[in-house]
Each structure stands twice: as C-alpha cells, then as structure tokens.
Amino acid sequence: MAQPAGPVTRSERTRSAILAAAEDLFAERGFAATRLEDIAERVGIKRASIVYYFKDKRELYEAVLSSVLGGLHQALTAELSRHEDLGMRIEAAVSVWVDYVGSRPTLARLLLREVANATAEKQSLMLRYTAPFQELVLREFMDRPDRRDVVKVKVDPIHVASIIAGATVFYVAAMPNLVSEAGFDPTTRKHIDPLKEELLRIVRQLLETRGTPT
Amino acid sequence: MAQPAGPVTRSERTRSAILAAAEDLFAERGFAATRLEDIAERVGIKRASIVYYFKDKRELYEAVLSSVLGGLHQALTAELSRHEDLGMRIEAAVSVWVDYVGSRPTLARLLLREVANATAEKQSLMLRYTAPFQELVLREFMDRPDRRDVVKVKVDPIHVASIIAGATVFYVAAMPNLVSEAGFDPTTRKHIDPLKEELLRIVRQLLETRGTPT
DNA sequence: GTCTATAGAGAGATAGAC
DNA sequence: GTCTATCTCTCTATAGAC
Incomplete structure (x- = not known):
C-alpha cells in the first residue's frame, strides 16, 4: 500500500x-x-x-502542529484498530506513542512548549488534536461497566496518560542535555526500547490489569 | 529560626x-x-x-531561574540532611520535589521551557542548578558498593529522576488545560497528594528497594 | 512562484533630568 | 530611585515587478 x-x-x-x-x-x-x-x-x-x-507566521505554526499531531493520531488509531483486548490496546498505545516520539523528536519539544504556554484561559491548540485521545481513554475506561472485570481503575486514566506523556517528552528532550556523553542520541533503539519498557511497567502498575475476577 | x-x-x-x-x-x-x-x-x-x-533582560531572567532553582535546592538539601537511610532519602526527595512544585508552580513551566530550549550544543542554564542533584544521585547510587544490599538498581537513576521530574512538571502545567472543570487547581493538596503517591510508587518500583538480602 | 523594496510596529537599551 | 525621551534594531507584513 x-x-x-x-x-x-x-x-x-x-x-x-x-x-x-x-x-x-x-x-x-x-x-x-x-x-x-x-x-x-x-x-x-x-x-x-x-x-x-x-x-502568516501563525498559520505556518498551526500547519506544523497539525502535521505532527495528525501523524501521531493516524499512527495511534491505526494500531488501536488491530487490538480488541483492553490490556493489549493500552500497551499498543504506549508502544506507538514512544516509537512515534522517537522517530519524530520535534514532537517532544513542540509539546513541551505547548504545555508551558497553555493556561486555563488560553487553551492550547494541541487540545484540538489530543481531545480524540481523551475521549477514547474515557470511553474505554469509564463508559464500559462490562470491562470493569478486566481492568481495575485505581487512578484517573487521564492522569496516567499525562504522566506517561510528560515522562516521555521530558526524557527525550532533556537527556541529550543531562548526559555528558558527546553525540548521545535518545532516539535510537538502544535508548527508546528501555524507555518503552519502563513506561509499560509504570502503566501496568498504575492501571493494574486484573487477570481473572476474584 | x-x-x-x-x-x-x-x-x-x-x-x-x-x-x-x-x-x-x-x-x-x-x-x-x-x-x-x-x-x-x-x-x-x-x-x-x-x-x-x-x-538587561537576560540578567533578569537568570536571576529568576536562580531564585526558583535555588529555593528548590535549599529545600531538598535541608530535607535530605534529616535522613540517613537511602530508601528514606529517596522518598523524602520525591516528596519535597512534588511539594515544592506544588507550592511554586511557576517552576513547572520554567523547567518545561528550559528543557525545550536546551540542545546538546546550547546547554541550559538549568544545569548549573541541577548538576548538584545529579552528583548527589550518582554518589548515592553508584559510588556506594556498601549500599548495594539495600537498593538494587535496575535502571539508570538519572533516567528515573528525569521521568519523575518530567511527569511532575507536565502534570502540573498540563492538567488545568486538560480538564474542563472550571477553576481546577492542581496545586491543592487534593491533587498534589495523589500525584506524590503515584510518583512514590513509580520510584519504588523502578528502584526496587530490597528489604533484606536474600 | 519567487523576488526586491519598503512600510510600520514593537521592544530593548541608553542618556540624562528630577 | 524613578522618570521621560529617544535611538536603534529586528522582524512581520504588504505591494508590486519579473
């Protein structure tokens, strides 16, 4: 294709x-x-x-955001459509997210800036693109009493998503600055894969997936 | 005093x-x-x-960074001096960090911007203030073979610290924008305490504290 | 489509009066 | 210490030629 x-x-x-x-x-x-x-x-x-x-400059900036966030949105929905099991969907989402940031690290800095600029009054443009994810998360976790036997929600999923997103973008943007090693590149598999594993551990723990009903 | x-x-x-x-x-x-x-x-x-x-403007900006990061540094070293046990020191550090950001949320946005601006070439001013923490972390974890029986380091502690820092600042800055609730304030105890608990769980898991030697 | 030329606003820095 | 006045530079946006 x-x-x-x-x-x-x-x-x-x-x-x-x-x-x-x-x-x-x-x-x-x-x-x-x-x-x-x-x-x-x-x-x-x-x-x-x-x-x-x-x-004008603003329109160019918005086109950039649209391109970067649109690409992420596309990658995520494509992957999510391949999984039915909720646990699998969560892990797939984290995996795609980390890989996408690794392959397009500009997203990390753009998101850091958008978040820093957003206030309760002046909402970020970013929301236009992340809103679908929020709805997806809420639909999966909140509006599905039938799934309560599969996943026990201990904390607000939006909260968890924010932690995962923050940890990823901060890590990718900050690491080259924090390590002295010349030519350090956090977007290589060598560094992206362990990050992904850690985030998956975190998300599994926070959203404690129950095996079978007690 | x-x-x-x-x-x-x-x-x-x-x-x-x-x-x-x-x-x-x-x-x-x-x-x-x-x-x-x-x-x-x-x-x-x-x-x-x-x-x-x-x-000039630059000098004013640096004075602001110095004030905010200096305050954090002071709060952290004061609290760390009160604990001897490594596990306690780690939890105390996370606790002080989250409380400080909650009490001075400007730090969250300032850090997000500093990280977004830093590149491998153009190092952030922030490093001047965070370097002492890095050294502290490295000294505690790396240069203490006598402590290897207390804490089993599964991942790079700098890595963990970056994840904790990123999750915190992103959360504090992004949440008012992500939740629709008017007047939402992430710096209240109601929201800061659960965040702290989650980060403590994460840090305990990542730096798996061993109770007694096997 | 891409250029040159210019208008016009904005903002930091400086000099010097009070 | 704080002000007014001004200098100067940078950068966006626009007009119009090629």
Missing part, C-alpha cells in the same frame, strides 16, 4: 520543505524566537515567498 | 517585586514573548527603572 503520496509538483515540494524547516526551528527555538527569515534560508528561498503558501 | 530576611528598604522591596512579576510572566509566556514593559507595569514602575536593578 502506497504512503500518502509525497510532493510531486514544484509547488508541493516547496510547501513541504517550508513545513519541514519550520517544524525543526519552531521545535528548537519556539514560536516567538523563530524568524521567518531563518526558515526561508534553510529552504533556500526568500522570506516573502513563504506567505505564498502560508498567510 | 528566622526566614532569610525579607525586603526592608524600598530598594529591596522594588527588586523583589520585579523578580516576582518576572517569574510569573516568564513562566507564563516564555522569555522572548515577555515584554519588560509588562513586568514593569505589574510592579507599578516604568520599564527603564528595571535596568537600575538588572542590567
């Missing part, structure tokens, strides 16, 4: 290149500190050309 | 007010998006007066 067709026309290629450069720079420096000039330079065009594709 | 004397002269009071306003605004909006004008307005002075106390 073909991937969602890559860029073919020149226009599509330029647009993709702008998005990719913007993703890197917004993740690394944040919205306010990133200059359109830097994005243009990385693509090899002039600043004014960007507005042919994105009407 | 008296607290470290509060501001007495007018100058000291103004300086403290600037620091406090800057802490709030830098945490909420980030360095680049915060205007000196807004800080001054909140204090009730003019922008130019700030430079009488802090030579």
Whole structure:
C-alpha cells in the first residue's frame, strides 16, 4: 500500500520543505524566537515567498502542529484498530506513542512548549488534536461497566496518560542535555526500547490489569 | 529560626517585586514573548527603572531561574540532611520535589521551557542548578558498593529522576488545560497528594528497594 | 512562484533630568 | 530611585515587478 503520496509538483515540494524547516526551528527555538527569515534560508528561498503558501507566521505554526499531531493520531488509531483486548490496546498505545516520539523528536519539544504556554484561559491548540485521545481513554475506561472485570481503575486514566506523556517528552528532550556523553542520541533503539519498557511497567502498575475476577 | 530576611528598604522591596512579576510572566509566556514593559507595569514602575536593578533582560531572567532553582535546592538539601537511610532519602526527595512544585508552580513551566530550549550544543542554564542533584544521585547510587544490599538498581537513576521530574512538571502545567472543570487547581493538596503517591510508587518500583538480602 | 523594496510596529537599551 | 525621551534594531507584513 502506497504512503500518502509525497510532493510531486514544484509547488508541493516547496510547501513541504517550508513545513519541514519550520517544524525543526519552531521545535528548537519556539514560536516567538523563530524568524521567518531563518526558515526561508534553510529552504533556500526568500522570506516573502513563504506567505505564498502560508498567510502568516501563525498559520505556518498551526500547519506544523497539525502535521505532527495528525501523524501521531493516524499512527495511534491505526494500531488501536488491530487490538480488541483492553490490556493489549493500552500497551499498543504506549508502544506507538514512544516509537512515534522517537522517530519524530520535534514532537517532544513542540509539546513541551505547548504545555508551558497553555493556561486555563488560553487553551492550547494541541487540545484540538489530543481531545480524540481523551475521549477514547474515557470511553474505554469509564463508559464500559462490562470491562470493569478486566481492568481495575485505581487512578484517573487521564492522569496516567499525562504522566506517561510528560515522562516521555521530558526524557527525550532533556537527556541529550543531562548526559555528558558527546553525540548521545535518545532516539535510537538502544535508548527508546528501555524507555518503552519502563513506561509499560509504570502503566501496568498504575492501571493494574486484573487477570481473572476474584 | 528566622526566614532569610525579607525586603526592608524600598530598594529591596522594588527588586523583589520585579523578580516576582518576572517569574510569573516568564513562566507564563516564555522569555522572548515577555515584554519588560509588562513586568514593569505589574510592579507599578516604568520599564527603564528595571535596568537600575538588572542590567538587561537576560540578567533578569537568570536571576529568576536562580531564585526558583535555588529555593528548590535549599529545600531538598535541608530535607535530605534529616535522613540517613537511602530508601528514606529517596522518598523524602520525591516528596519535597512534588511539594515544592506544588507550592511554586511557576517552576513547572520554567523547567518545561528550559528543557525545550536546551540542545546538546546550547546547554541550559538549568544545569548549573541541577548538576548538584545529579552528583548527589550518582554518589548515592553508584559510588556506594556498601549500599548495594539495600537498593538494587535496575535502571539508570538519572533516567528515573528525569521521568519523575518530567511527569511532575507536565502534570502540573498540563492538567488545568486538560480538564474542563472550571477553576481546577492542581496545586491543592487534593491533587498534589495523589500525584506524590503515584510518583512514590513509580520510584519504588523502578528502584526496587530490597528489604533484606536474600 | 519567487523576488526586491519598503512600510510600520514593537521592544530593548541608553542618556540624562528630577 | 524613578522618570521621560529617544535611538536603534529586528522582524512581520504588504505591494508590486519579473
């Protein structure tokens, strides 16, 4: 099965290149500190050309978020559709999440920034994309009395999801800075796999899966 | 015993007010998006007066970080000095950490931003303050073969510390945004205590404390 | 589609009066 | 100590040529 067709026309290629450069720079420096000039330079065009594709800086930023979070959403729903058992679904979700962040570490920094910026009044754009997950979690755990025999919910699942998400993005973004080792890369299997195992242990413990009814 | 004397002269009071306003605004909006004008307005002075106390914006920001992280450092070392047993020391550290973030939630957002900004090349200022903790952790866990009978280290403790820190700051900053409930405040005991319990469970599991040698 | 040129706002830093 | 006034730079956005 073909991937969602890559860029073919020149226009599509330029647009993709702008998005990719913007993703890197917004993740690394944040919205306010990133200059359109830097994005243009990385693509090899002039600043004014960007507005042919994105009407302003804000719209470009939102397109980046949409791309990154949309990709995550797609990966998660695809994997979840392959499992019926609730325990399996939970583990699959954690696994896909960690792998996705490992394969696209810009997401880690973008999420850290979005969370830091969000307030109760000014809600983050991010919510538009994470809301489906919240609903999914709530539906699975809360609205299914028939599943209460499978999983004993000891804590708020949204709470658990927040802990898993926070631990992952913080780890991926902070580790290169915390370890002295030159060229340390947390997105390699060598580091991603143990992280995944630890998070799975945590999630299993917090959402204590019961084997059979007592 | 008296607290470290509060501001007495007018100058000291103004300086403290600037620091406090800057802490709030830098945490909420980030360095680049915060205007000196807004800080001054909140204090009730003019922008130019700030430079009488802090030579430029960067220096003010670093003073804020120093204040917040210095307070944490002080709270942690004070509490750690009260425990001898390693298991107790670990739990005390987690407890103090969660309480401190709960009592000064600006730290959560400031840390999220620092981590998002740090790269392997451009190291975060934060490291200057967290390095002592890293050394402490390494000294406790790594350089004490005599303690190997007390704690069996299954994973890198720095790794664990990163997960705990990430989960905490993400949770505190993200929850008001994730729950619809108006006026939700994650810094109340009602929410801080369960978080602490969950993190303690996680840390106990990850650093599996052995009761008695087998 | 991409460019050059320019307008215009915003914000930090500095000088000097009070 | 705090203010007013101003300088200067940066960056976004827009207009219009090619």
